[in-house]
Amino acid sequence: MALKSKIPFREKLDKPESPQYIQIKPEQEKRWGKGIMVISTPREIQDIIRSIPTGKLLTMDSLRNIISLKHNVDITCPLTTGIFLRILAEACEESRNQNITKDFVTYWRVLQKDGSINPKFPGGLIFQSQLLESEGFHIIKKGENKYFVSNFQSYILH
Numbered sequence: 102m103a104l105k106s107k108i109p110f111r112e113k114l115d116k117p118e119s120p121q122y123i124q125i126k127p128e129q130e131k132r133w134g135k136g137i138m139v140i141s142t143p144r145e146i147q148d149i150i151r152s153i154p155t156g157k158l159l160t161m162d163s164l165r166n167i168i169s170l171k172h173n174v175d176i177t178c179p180l181t182t183g184i185f186l187r188i189l190a191e192a193c194e195e196s197r198n199q200n201i202t203k204d205f206v207t208y209w210r211v212l213q214k215d216g217s218i219n220p221k222f223p224g225g226l227i228f229q230s231q232l233l234e235s236e237g238f239h240i241i242k243k244g245e246n247k248y249f250v251s252n253f254q255s256y257i258l259h
Contacts, residue, residue, distance in 0.1 A: 110191035111201075118142040120172060136175030141168045143185040143192075150189070150206045155236065157258040158250065161186075162214045186211060187221055194223040209233060216253035220246060 121140040125133050149167055153159060159167075164186075165177035190208040197205065209232045213219060218229045218240075226248045230240045239251040250256065 109195060110188055111195050113188050114143050114147070114192040116143075118144070120145065122172070122174065123178075125175070133176055138176045138178055139168060139172040139174045140178045140181045141185060143188050146182065146185050147189050147206055150208055150211060153207060153210050153258055156256065157210070158238075158253060158256045159211045159258055160214045160216070160253075161211060163257055163259075164211055186219075190222045207232075207236075210236075212250060212253060216249045218248045218250070 120142055123138045123140065125136055125138055145168065146164070149164060150159070161179070161182065165179060165182050168177040168182070169175065186208065189206065193205050193208055196202065209218075209222060209229045211219070218226055218233070220226050222229050226246065230248050233250060234240055238256070241249045241251050243249060
């Protein structure tokens, strides 16, 4: 199911932003560790996803690791990374519905850290499963609401 928004997601994606760097406070160290955290941007995430070759995947953790390494910081904010990935996914589907291919990326290639498909992506689990299966990945359904890419670790981009 597509998320409703007063502002089109493509417009949110186009909002000019720069990464922000935050010193992790002592009271946050138990959760995040010590050091510097980067808050990425939707366009930076788009560029990383665009670089995922056919037949490869990323997990949210590996996506955040790529961003952290790029910025030479200790951690990438998991909350904003998830939000920006969702904005990107929704913007891609807006583009698809309007036959605009310029900004389209294969966002469905980003899995949860356990190899499960993100249920918040546009179209839900079935749609994401179909997209991944069309690329040759084998999908396993576990329970009512969990879909996994079989042997996903062997497809993770390093």
